[in-house]
Amino acid sequence: MADPTTLGRHDSWEGVRAVVAGFGASGAAAVDNLLFLGADVRALAESARPDLLERAELLETLGARIDLHEGATATLPDEADVLVVSPGFRPDAPIIVAARERGIPVWGEVELAWRLRDPEHRAPWLCVTGTNGKTTTVQMLESILRAAGLRCVAAGNVGLPLTEAVMDPDPYDVIAVELSSFQLHYVDTMAAESAAVLNLAEDHLDWYDLPDEVGGAGSVMDRYARDKGRIYHGVERACVYNAADPATEDLVREAEVVEGARAIGFTLGVPGVGMVGVVDDILVDRAFIEQRDSSAAELCTFDDLATTAPHFVANALAAAALARAHGVSQAAVRDGLRAFRPDGHRIAVVAEHDGITWVDDSKATNPHAAGSSLKAFESVVWVAGGLAKGARFDELVQSSRDRLRAVVLLGRDRHVIAEALSRHAPDVPVIDVDSPETGPVVGDAGARMRRVVAAAAGVAREGDTVLLAPGCASMDQFADYAARGDAFAAAVQEFTGTQ
Structure with a gap:
């Protein structure tokens, strides 16, 4: 039998x-793709949702063995290479621990994809990670x-899943890759042409609450x-980095990089040499031009962007830096950013009514993202709460308290936000729509959001923004952040x- 690592x-x-x-x-x-290559493949998952059963039926016809039921991933099959x-x-999941003990390589799909690149058409990867803004930046880059x-x-x-991208028979020239910390944990040999870390803040720390022998030295934030x-x-x-972080x-x-790789900072201020930044509402490049010691090249103007919210501009600068490192022209940066519009649930104006603006940023699923969103508005009724994932909100409340007209809380971990507000913004009115005092919510998620919207409308004033930027994940009360945003938008419009 061949060694899969070779x-x-x-x-x-x-x-x-392959398991x-x-x-x-x-x-x-x-x-x-493992089936296509000739491997004997067994897939395991804890859920038998209809969409998974449909996938399983198709792949079983191609020869895969698929187990979809509770406990399916509890143990590693005896036959596994x-x-x-x-x-x-x-990394402390029993199936992974068993693989390590037996000397079986453990890869993520990202690592598998890297190993499956065509040696004759190795499209370079331009990679992006960070606590927030990854998706927007990668889509801008694309x-x-x-x-x-x-x-x-x-x-x-x-x-697209990366294995599908690299196995496409019509090879790509370049791939814009978004990577989470979880995906990066299981990377071994991947090496990007250029890469960016947009920011670092508390998120998913519950995933990193591991024994030292599994997670390594340091705090959970160190591991993240x-x-x-x-x-x-x-x-x-x-290596593109955030000068403000x-x-x-x-x-x-x-990092251990290839000799000659450059560190390129991005900043919302005037950039130094070797950076990209902003001068008089113009995004400029002082990193990839010959005269960078004495001048800057225009990339685009604020008018070319869908919004001038600070985090959106920062994302645009990071995307521009990665593209310029790949050799893309200034004009293409401008044209690409001018054409880009963010996905739904990202600083999306839902309605403007009676002088109040209602904004859906349901994709702000951690405190750092919520803080970025709050900074875009002067006077806010903040709708927040959900699954905090071990994050804290003290720094966010301290930095945003002067913008808060009031706060409307919902969700399982709303008390974490309420406690931060009581410590750092005790004068800001707080409405808890899920508290026993307000009574049980009767009906579905839509009923809960109708209560949220009514509460927000009761405290909002002309000139305010009612902002859904929960700072938390959604799965305690909604299917996902999109369902939460849709429920908010529907309630606002009603x-x-x-x-």
Whole structure:
């Protein structure tokens, strides 16, 4: 039997017994492509949702063995030569511990995809991670690369699974890759052409609450940062960092990169040499031009962007830096950013009624993202709460309290936000729509959001923004952040009569 760690796209994987734990989009893509290569594939997942059963039926006809039931991932099958895991699996999951003990390689779908690149058409990867803004930045980057006439795709944690991208028979020129810390944890040999860490703040710390022998030395935040920093290892051209977040620059300093790779900062202020930044409402480049010691090149203006919210501008600068490192022209950066519009539930104006603006930023699923959103508005009725994932809100409340007209709380961990407000903004009115005093919510998620909107409308004044920026995940009360945003938008439109 061949050693899977020595195999690539053009090798026969016949006889390799591959186990895939997790059967979401990336897991199913891994199964499909491993089958194509000739491996014996077994997939395991804890859920038998209808969409998973449909995928399973198709892949079983191609020869996969698929177990979808509670407890399916509790143990590692005896016959296993490689384990490909979903990023949702913590490193102390029994199936991963068993693989390590037996000397079986553990890969994520990202690592598998890197190993399956075509040696004759190795499309470079431009990679993005960070606590917030990853999806927006990668989609901006994709738009810029397409404006440059390149065949590209957004893949990884957004868009196409990476194994599908690298196995496409019509090879891409370049791939814009979004990577979460979970995905990066299971990366070994991947080396991006250029990479960016947008920011570092508390998020998903519950995932990193591990024994030292599993998680390594340091705090949970140290472990989270280390995984983010993996994106820089082996970078060939540019390590893009956030000049306003020194932790991202520290990760660049610690990374082992190809000789000649450059550190490129982005800033919302006037950029120094070797940076991109802003001068008089113009995004400029002082990193990739010959005269960078004495001048800056215009990339685009604020008028070219969908919004001038500070975090959106920062994302645009990071995307521009990665594209410029790849050799894209200034004009393509401008055209790509001008064409880009963010996905729904990201600073989306739902309605303007009686002088009050209602904004859906349901995608703000951690305190850092919520803080970025709050900074875009002067006077806010903040709608927040959900699953805090171990995060704290003291810093967010301290930095935003002067903007808060009132706060409307919902969700399981709303008390974490309420406690931060009581410590740092005790004069800000707080309405808890899920408290026993307000009575039980009768009906579905829509009924809960109608109560939220009514409460917000009761305290909002002309000139205010009612902002859904929960700072928390949604799964305690909604299917996902999109369902939460949809429920908010529907309730707002019903209340204001703007449907």
